Amino acid sequence: MSIRIAAVHRLVAVLFALCLLAPLAWAQSTGSAQLSGTVLDESGSAVAGAEVTVTQTATGSSRTVTTDADGSYTFPNLPVGPYQLQVRKQGFSAYVQTGIVLQVNVNPTINATLKIGAVTEQVQVTSDAAQVETRSNGVGQVIDQQRVVELPLNGRVATELIFLSGLSTAAPAADLNTNKNYPTVTISVAGGLANGMTYVMDGGTHNDPFNNLNLPMPFPDALQEFKAETSALPARYGHHAASAVNIVTKSGTNKFHGDLFEFVRNYKFNARNFFAAQRGSLKRNQFGGALGGPVRQNKLFFFGGYQGKIERSNPGTTISFAPTAAMRGGDFTAFASAACNGGAARTLAAPFVNNKLDPSKINWNTGRATRSHSRQLGRACSSARPTAN
Numbered sequence: 116m117s118i119r120i121a122a123v124h125r126l127v128a129v130l131f132a133l134c135l136l137a138p139l140a141w142a143q144s145t146g147s148a149q150l151s152g153t154v155l156d157e158s159g160s161a162v163a164g165a166e167v168t169v170t171q172t173a174t175g176s177s178r179t180v181t182t183d184a185d186g187s188y189t190f191p192n193l194p195v196g197p198y199q200l201q202v203r204k205q206g207f208s209a210y211v212q213t214g215i216v217l218q219v220n221v222n223p224t225i226n227a228t229l230k231i232g233a234v235t236e237q238v239q240v241t242s243d244a245a246q247v248e249t250r251s252n253g254v255g256q257v258i259d260q261q262r263v264v265e266l267p268l269n270g271r272v273a274t275e276l277i278f279l280s281g282l283s284t285a286a287p288a289a290d291l292n293t294n295k296n297y298p299t300v301t302i303s304v305a306g307g308l309a310n311g312m313t314y315v316m317d318g319g320t321h322n323d324p325f326n327n328l329n330l331p332m333p334f335p336d337a338l339q340e341f342k343a344e345t346s347a348l349p350a351r352y353g354h355h356a357a358s359a360v361n362i363v364t365k366s367g368t369n370k371f372h373g374d375l376f377e378f379v380r381n382y383k384f385n386a387r388n389f390f391a392a393q394r395g396s397l398k399r400n401q402f403g404g405a406l407g408g409p410v411r412q413n414k415l416f417f418f419g420g421y422q423g424k425i426e427r428s429n430p431g432t433t434i435s436f437a438p439t440a441a442m443r444g445g446d447f448t449a450f451a452s453a454a455c456n457g458g459a460a461r462t463l464a465a466p467f468v469n470n471k472l473d474p475s476k477i478n479w480n481t482g483r484a485t486r487s488h489s490r491q492l493g494r495a496c497s498s499a500r501p502t503a504n
Contacts, residue, residue, distance in 0.1 A: 147318075147363050148217035151189040152225040154182050154202055154210075161186030162229055165204040172197045172213075173368040175413030195219050195339060195363050200227070208232035212240040218257045220342045220361045253359070255344030256280040260365075263335050271378065271401055271422070273332040274300045277360060280343035291326045299328050305345040307357020316362040327355070332362060336374060336405040337420035339363045365407060367416030373406035396429040445472035 150169060154162045167188045170177040173196050182188045195217050202210040207229035215225065230238055258276050268275060277283050277300075286303035291310055301309040310327035314320070321330050332338060341362040344352075352359040380399040387394040407418030442450060451461040451470045463470050 147195050147219040147361065148193045149189065149191045149222040150193055150198070150200070150215070150217065150225065151187070151222065152227065154186045154188065154204075154227045154229060156207070156229050157231065162204055162207070165202055165207075165229070167227075168201045168203075169193070170199045170201070172199055173370075174416060175369055193217055194366070200225060202227045202229060204229060206231065208236035208238050210238050210240070214241050218259065218342065219340055219363045220255070220344070221257065252347035253344035253349065254346040255342050255359075257340055257342045259340045260338070263338050263340065268335065270399075271334055272300065273335050273338055274302070274329060276341075277302050277304075277343050280304075282345060283343065291328060299323070299331060301328060304343065304358035307345070311355050311357035313352045313355035313359040314362065315359065317364055321362065322355075329360070333364055334403070334420070334422040336376065336403070336422070337365055337418075339365045365405070365418050365420075367407035367409060367418040369409050369412055369416075371406070371408035373404060373408075375404040377402040396427075398427045400425045443477075445474045445477060447471065 286309035403422035405420035
């Protein structure tokens, strides 16, 4: 019994260690931006050994590197969001730049110039970093969180925002998008195939393995931003060469943020389509909320969201015709009467006689006429249809 208890304790310890390491692995796999640059002095010479610290202002997390011999530094795999850059070196005034906003899959270069002075002195620069791509040949556009939330979306399907990135159009669904997979939008970018696109969400593949289309995006209140790219993409997107869509979901910060929402679509608010006999009957309610915040300041955060949908509409009108008992017995008199033909009685062609069919020509075992007489019956009944006015 003691051996079993010890084994259980070891298993619990291993699982606990994996839980502690999972956030680190997650952070490495979902790093969606890179920041790099060069530190120079006032004469333009490289400053080696300078301490460069980048801090995400929303969460307080920071990373520090030291410049190389050529004064360069690089911060790979940074989560998206606002940042502050600080550079320190003995004999120089500290350099601080705020207003840096990193977006998904964007790699800006920020150079810092140090002035001679005491370390306690500080040169502060407040401006947005120029988002100049220096590492990727791809052509793309970031759809930021403001546009994700504020732009109107039919059914709150965030996938349709890809059309804003340019060179995008709806692609024929053909046999790709069926009821065997999640309902989605088939999109072609730069003339590529709809199933030739790579979708990545928080660092993981987001393609449907059934048809290589995208899986549904999160609802807008849980989506931070995404970037659609095409042209000469990096090698990591090589298996889907048409385009790459890199998606980032929201995460918690040092402040509590949340919202509640409900979106209503009701046919009572709509006008009737000019060509329709009556107004549509769609009634849709989409409701939910999102909440994020700190579990421990500057250390641990949470974020969660929920969206529900209730949709009701009348089924489509389907008109079907079934033969009456008299017609099953070969009597089509009522069928060819004036009451059933717009006021003009019809006379059915052969093999009908006086709009009746010989019962012996009907196969009573199946309730249908024989094959040859079925063709004749179809032609005869076609001749009885009223002509258009």
